[in-house]
Amino acid sequence: xxxxxxxxxxxxxxxxxxxxxxxxxxxxxxxxxxxxxxxxxxxxxxxxxxxxxxxxxxxxxxxxxxxxxxxxxxxxxxxxxxxxxxxxxxxxxxxxxxxxxxxxxxxxxxxxxxxxxxxxxxxxxxxxxxxxxxxxxxxxxxxxxxxxxxxxxxxxxxxxxxxxxxxxxxxxxxxxxxxxxxxxxxxxxxxxxxxxxxxxxxxxxxxxxxxxxxxxxxxxxxxxxxxxxxxxxxxxxxxxxxxxxxxxxxxxxxxxxxxxxxxxxxxxxxxxxxxxxxxxxxxxxxxxxxxxxxxxxxxxxxxxxxxxxxxxxxxxxxxxxxxxxxxxxxxxxxxxxxxxxxxxxxxxxxxxxxxxxxxxxxxxxxxxxxxxxxxxxxxxxxxxxxxxxxxxxxxxxxx
Numbered sequence: 001x002x003x004x005x006x007x008x009x010x011x012x013x014x015x016x017x018x019x020x021x022x023x024x025x026x027x028x029x030x031x032x033x034x035x036x037x038x039x040x041x042x043x044x045x046x047x048x049x050x051x052x053x054x055x056x057x058x059x060x061x062x063x064x065x066x067x068x069x070x071x072x073x074x075x076x077x078x079x080x081x082x083x084x085x086x087x088x089x090x091x092x093x094x095x096x097x098x099x100x101x102x103x104x105x106x107x108x109x110x111x112x113x114x115x116x117x118x119x120x121x122x123x124x125x126x127x128x129x130x131x132x133x134x135x136x137x138x139x140x141x142x143x144x145x146x147x148x149x150x151x152x153x154x155x156x157x158x159x160x161x162x163x164x165x166x167x168x169x170x171x172x173x174x175x176x177x178x179x180x181x182x183x184x185x186x187x188x189x190x191x192x193x194x195x196x197x198x199x200x201x202x203x204x205x206x207x208x209x210x211x212x213x214x215x216x217x218x219x220x221x222x223x224x225x226x227x228x229x230x231x232x233x234x235x236x237x238x239x240x241x242x243x244x245x246x247x248x249x250x251x252x253x254x255x256x257x258x259x260x261x262x263x264x265x266x267x268x269x270x271x272x273x274x275x276x277x278x279x280x281x282x283x284x285x286x287x288x289x290x291x292x293x294x295x296x297x298x299x300x301x302x303x304x305x306x307x308x309x310x311x312x313x314x315x316x317x318x319x320x321x322x323x324x325x326x327x328x329x330x331x332x333x334x335x336x337x338x339x340x341x342x343x344x345x346x347x348x349x350x351x352x353x354x355x356x357x358x359x360x361x362x363x364x365x366x367x368x369x370x371x372x373x374x375x376x377x378x379x380x381x382x383x384x385x386x387x388x389x390x391x392x393x394x395x396x397x398x399x
Contacts, residue, residue: 001233005196007141007176021221026093028218032194033067035216051078053131057138058085063094064168065137066101073111078127080112084154120157134158136186137168141176147183159187167191171209179204192216253285260334261289263341266317269298271342276306318344321351336364340371350374361385368392
């Protein structure tokens with residue numbers, strides 16, 4: 001698992017790196033820039049990148065952009081830096097890097113600097129050709145209010161420009177804490193986030209505007225980047241893989257999980273089929289699907305490994321309350337009940353489900369889709385226990 005931070009937590013991490021470990025903040029900025037430039041160099045092996053526009057603010061995110069510009073120039077790229085902000089507010093590490101590139105621009109033809117250009121259109125082909133890459137280094141993680149001018153116009157212009165787009169740390173206009181767009185956000189193809197991923201990259205609007213997210217190692221000490229003070233984690237694929245049960249060599253289908261699927265109704269059989277096949281794919285040994293006599297032929301034509309149990313006295317389109325007595329032996333047979341996909345919301349099915357859940361409070365269950373919709377009608381029943389249940393709502397069902 002990887003630690004995931006808020007804006008406040010990453011600021012405290014930077015501060016601790018300097019105060020506790022004597023790592024100058026300028027080194028952290030330099031490490032960030034080198035990580036971004038190495039990524040761009042690797043990307044250049046796949047895509048044609050010669051002309052680069054870097055949109056910079058006057059804060060530390062802009063400081064990253066100034067340092068990125070210096071390294072790109074040294075590697076032979078044509079770089080244009082557009083300062084979108086107040087040059088008088090540039091200070092600290094950002095000011096050091098800005099003054100460096102000002103000196104370099106006097107000596108090198110492949111670096112141009114424009115301070116608050118009235119129109120970005122004036123520099124769109126400054127190197128006798130369009131920009132291949134636009135780097136967003138405007139506002140970073142500190143943004144906590146709606147985007148205003150001149151950044152608003154710069155974002156609109158960049159989003160309309162046909163080029164590869166890369167955000168430094170987080171796309172400008174995106175809240176690093178809640179992933180919501182604050183008016184307008186830079187639409188990145190790639191986001192290179194520094195040290196640790198930010199919460200906002202992963203939730204709400206974040207995935208829409210971040211593109212592919214890469215983490216740049218800026219050399220935080222291990223004890224800082226893995227501090228218990230940072231409570232949020234991103235679960236990785238390896239975390240799941242390491243926790244999957246290992247099957248013994250003599251395993252068979254009934255020893256690795258038996259699932260009784262109570263799903264499907266007329267017009268909604270696809271949901272039942274897909275969920276049963278997904279259960280098998282995830283590793284369940286045996287999956288038994290409850291069905292009416294009328295729907296049996298639908299399943300028989302398409303399900304190869306899933307077993308079916310057709311109700312003897314139900315030739316209808318959905319499950320009835322009276323079907324409950326017939327399925328008790330199958331419920332006892334199963335290790336887990338899968339309830340809901342395509343179940344429908346008929347009143348008879350509601351009565352059927354209510355009896356099932358009240359009768360088998362200890363049975364392990366996964367309740368989804370229409371199972372949740374029906375459950376909402378008797379969720380306040382004092383006899384109901386969901387302690388052995390996993391509920392899997394989408395946003396609409398959750399609300």
